[in-house]
Amino acid sequence: MQLRELFVPSAINLDLAAETKDEALKELVSCLGLDGKSEGILYKMLKRRENLGSTGIGRGIAIPHCRSLVVTRLRVAFGRKLSGLDFKAIDEKPVRYVFLIVAPPLEVSNQYLPVLGKIAQFGKEADVPEALAELSSPEQFIELLEAKDL
Amino acid sequence: MDQQLELLLEIQDLRMQRRELTDGSTDLEAEVFDVKIEDAIRSLDEKVEELAERLARGIRERYRRIADKAPRVVAPVINGICYGCFVAVSTARASEADRNLRVESCEYCGCFLYHVG
Numbered sequence: 001m002q003l004r005e006l007f008v009p010s011a012i013n014l015d016l017a018a019e020t021k022d023e024a025l026k027e028l029v030s031c032l033g034l035d036g037k038s039e040g041i042l043y044k045m046l047k048r049r050e051n052l053g054s055t056g057i058g059r060g061i062a063i064p065h066c067r068s069l070v071v072t073r074l075r076v077a078f079g080r081k082l083s084g085l086d087f088k089a090i091d092e093k094p095v096r097y098v099f100l101i102v103a104p105p106l107e108v109s110n111q112y113l114p115v116l117g118k119i120a121q122f123g124k125e126a127d128v129p130e131a132l133a134e135l136s137s138p139e140q141f142i143e144l145l146e147a148k149d150l
Numbered sequence: 151m152d153q154q155l156e157l158l159l160e161i162q163d164l165r166m167q168r169r170e171l172t173d174g175s176t177d178l179e180a181e182v183f184d185v186k187i188e189d190a191i192r193s194l195d196e197k198v199e200e201l202a203e204r205l206a207r208g209i210r211e212r213y214r215r216i217a218d219k220a221p222r223v224v225a226p227v228i229n230g231i232c233y234g235c236f237v238a239v240s241t242a243r244a245s246e247a248d249r250n251l252r253v254e255s256c257e258y259c260g261c262f263l264y265h266v267g
Contacts, residue, residue, distance in 0.1 A: 037151050045163045052193060053185040063183075067170065068163045069226050072266050090184055104226070105166045106233065113175055120182045 001111065003118055004145035011077035012138035016098075021087050022047070024079060025064055028100040031077045038070035042102060056089025061123040065101040065116055074103045074111050078141060080132065097132045099123070122150060151250045154209050158253070158262050161201050161213070162224040168194040169221060209253055216260055225261035235259035 011031040018024035025046050029039050045066045049055065056062040062085075077100040084094025099119045103112035122128060125148070135141050171179060171190055179185040205213055216223045225234030232239050237258045249265040256263055 037156075041156065041159055041163075044160065045167075048164065048197070049167065052190040053179075053183055055183055057182055066163070067166045069159055069224060069264055069266065072226070072228055105162070105222070113178065116175070117178060117182075120178070 001109070002145070003115065003122070003150040004142050006074065006076045006111075006115065007078060007138075007142060007145070009138035009142075011075070012141050013077070013079045014135055014138065014141070016079045016081040016085075018079075018081060018085065021050070021085055021095075024081065024085050024098055025050075025100075028064075028077045028079045028098060031079075031100075032071070032075050032102070034070060041070050042066075042068050046100075046102075054088040054090065056087035056091075056095045057120060057123055058089055058091035058093065059123065060084070060093060060096040060129050061099070062087045062089060062095040062097070063099045063101065063116065063119055063123065065112075067103050067105050067112065069105060071102050071104050074101070074107060074109075074115065076101050076115065080135070082133065097123075097129065118150060122148060152252050154206055154253050155250055155262070155264065157201055157204055158209070158213065158224050159264055161198055162222065164194050164198050164201070165217075165221065165223070168198070212255070213262075216262075220261075222261060224264050225256060225259065226266045227263050228266050232256040232259065232261065232263060234261035239263065 016024055016027055018027045026043055029043050045068050046064050049066045055064045079098045081096055084096050087095035089095055101116055131144055171187055180187055213223055222234055225232050227239055230238050234256055235258045254263045
């Protein structure tokens with residue numbers, strides 16, 4: 001499965017209201033359409049993962065991720081905050097692009113780690129931060145993934 | 151949701167995170183995210199133990215019995231099927247009204263049950 005097939009426009013937010021890392025995680029979790037209790041559990045688990053080490057991989061990109069029982073299939077979301085968020089990233093620079101990945105403990109198709117790897121690779125491409133900054137619609141985000149054959 | 155069940159869910163998710171660190175995403179977490187794997191495992195183990203101590207005595211004893219034998223202590227129930235053993239749970243247990251409002255176990259595999267969706 002291609003990465004672009006996993007992203008739905010309702011889970012692509014090009015103008016996050018969040019001013020902090022925690023708020024950004026909550027805002028992205030809320031894009032997934034879960035009930036309130038599940039959102040709370042998922043948020044807590046993402047925070048626990050962040051406590052093991054920031055998922056800010058540098059160059060303005062973060063990839064918070066975890067597995068949790070509250071989702072029944074692999075879910076992804078993308079959020080952009082052009083003014084930047086303090087994510088305690090590896091390079092200590094503000095994070096402007098956040099890719100959220102959550103998966104159930106068991107997946108038949110076992111896509112979680114390959115998707116995590118693909119997004120990490122995508123984030124390392126030299127032209128990607130600039131391309132993400134220029135997006136003006138969720139559809140353009142999907143088109144960018146298509147252009148990268150992802 | 152029952153608070154004890156919520157604790158069990160959190161414990162299960164942390165156990166899964168630990169398992170993934172040692173058996174799956176080790177390289178990715180270390181190389182891409184710069185996670186110190188041994189420190190992370192120690193931290194997760196401490197957190198799991200801390201949460202387990204907050205379980206009510208009876209539930210904690212059942213939890214420890216299951217946790218000693220199997221990687222999964224909580225199994226999701228999806229469309230009436232326990233995903234711990236893939237056997238249908240009884241209709242009464244799967245009813246909408248009291249889903250996740252009390253701690254229940256699968257009568258076949260013994261896992262605690264969490265109704266998803």
